Amino acid sequence: MKTERSKVKRIPKRGFYDKETVYAILDKEFICQIGFVHEGHPIVIPTIYGRKDDTLYFHGASVSRMLQSMEKGIPVSINVTRTNALVLARSAFHHSLNYESVSLFGTASLIDDDKEKLRALHIISDQILTERWEEVREPNQKELNVTKVLQLKIEEGSAKIRNEGVGDDKEDYKLDIWAGIVPIETSYGKAIDDGRLKPGVSISNSVKKIENKKI
Amino acid sequence: MKTERSKVKRIPKRGFYDKETVYAILDKEFICQIGFVHEGHPIVIPTIYGRKDDTLYFHGASVSRMLQSMEKGIPVSINVTRTNALVLARSAFHHSLNYESVSLFGTASLIDDDKEKLRALHIISDQILTERWEEVREPNQKELNVTKVLQLKIEEGSAKIRNEGVGDDKEDYKLDIWAGIVPIETSYGKAIDDGRLKPGVSISNSVKKIENKKI
Structure with missing residues (x-):
């Protein structure tokens, strides 16, 4: 990965710096690793995200450490990686993986406004399971008050993709x-209800659409 | 996740701080996100790892940025996360994921000795695909010279696991x-040879063992 920040160009650009490529990878996933510096040391935590237009949203207690240090925003680095295949060569040296990876840099900041918070939570919900938000009870004021929401404007980042076969040395x-x-394939299995459904309640549309489907 | 370093206890301990739990999660995966500080800013990159006893090993160009700054070792934070299920509640607020996650902190350092490097590469290879190393051509001196290998002693870290059903508010x-x-299930699909096999070469044992198997 182009981890040298000086080499990471602004979006949009061609190739692996274009929004289309970067967003296509982001949109396949909903978990990222977010890194920040705390007292001079690196911290990396996994968290759920949602993307809408040029903004990533995060929420919840998982980012609370950051939120504490975040009066005016702190610099973060984000990575999302999908591994698509083992690439098995004749030599140990040429073994590889096929993957799609996105790295983003920016300054995350807190969302204060309740309406904006709700909108961000809706976006995060959609990232994980489209239409689920419309099926469930929305957050009430009490729940909203204890939920912290962050936003990160996507300005600097890149994608790296390997999608090739084996490349061995000629003599090998x-x-x-x-x-x-x-x-390597990831898919949703069969949905299992929680055993406390009200009589007559059938599986939600949002869930029906992903059951036994590839992610 | 317990991201406050002050709250992260040394291994071994009980619960999510015991080696058994932490290593069991590490051993299911082979990709981690590794974070470090560069010029005051956080950088998070994905990389392959291998674990043996209390040490994690990394290799290759993917960590070269770190390697540049690494005369005497630099502090890193590592995260490995598996997502096992969507947990869909009646309220948006109680939606969750089932997952297994490990966070480690430590100081990574370079391995110079060629014999140690080879051993580490073997460990990384085994992490991805057991027995593959024995089937393929080992790295030669030239290849070894251009391969950088890092080690991280696992001393500080924790696991966090959610493996539960839905927890809704009573009234919901x-x-x-x-x-x-x-x-959410991840599995290996059917192996596809590269079309350049020598006549009579059949699928390797290492590959046969993982084909169409869950990861």
């Missing part, structure tokens, strides 16, 4: 070693 | 809303 192709790729 | 159970969990 004569070796009697199997080489190829093994795809 | 009367709502006509479906609630439950949707498992």
Whole structure:
């Protein structure tokens, strides 16, 4: 990955710096790792996100450490990575992975306004499961008060993608070693209700759409 | 996650601080996010790792940024997260995920000795695909020279696991809303050879063992 910040260009750009590529990867996932500096030391935590236009949203207690230090915003680094295949070469050296990865840099800040908070929570909910928000009880004022929401304007970042076969050294192709790729697939399984459904309640549309589907 | 470093206890301890729990999660995965501070800013990059005993190993160009700044070692934070299920409640507020996550802190350092480097690369290879190392051509001296290997002694860290059903507010159970969990499953698909196998070469044992298996 282009981790040298000097090498990371602003979005939009061509290739792996264009919004389309970066957002397409972000939109396939809903968990990121967010890094920040606390007392000179790095901290990396996993958290849920939602993207809408050029903004990422985060919420909840998982980011509360950051939120504490966040009067005017703190610099964060975000990574989202999908691993799509093992790439198994004839030499140990040329083994690799096929993957899609996004790195973003920016300054996260707190959202104070309740209406904006609700909108951000809706976006995060949609990122995980489209239409679920419309099916459930919305947060009440008490719940909203204890929920912290962060936003990060996506201005600096890049995507890195490997989507290739095996690349062995010329002389290694004569070796009697199997080489190829093994795809990695993630999918939703069968939904399991919580055993406390009201009589007559059937599975939600949002859930029906993802059951047994690839992610 | 217990991201406050002051709250993160040394391994071994009980509960989510015991080696057994932490290592069991680490051993299911091979990609982590590693965070470090560069010129005062956080950087988070994905990288492959291998664990053996109380040490994590990393390699390659993906960590080269760190390696540059690493004369005597730099502090890093590592996170590994598996997401196992969507937890869909009747209220937006009580939606959650089932997951297993490990956070580690420490100082990574470079391995110079070639024999140690080879051993570390073998460990990383085993983390991804057991027995593959024995099937392929080992790194030669030239390859070893351009491969950088890092080690991190696992001394400080914790695991966080959520593996529960829905927890709704009492009054919400009367709502006509479906609630439950949707498992998330990751598996290897069918292996695809690279089309350049020597005649008579059949699929490797290491690959046969993971084909169409859950990860």
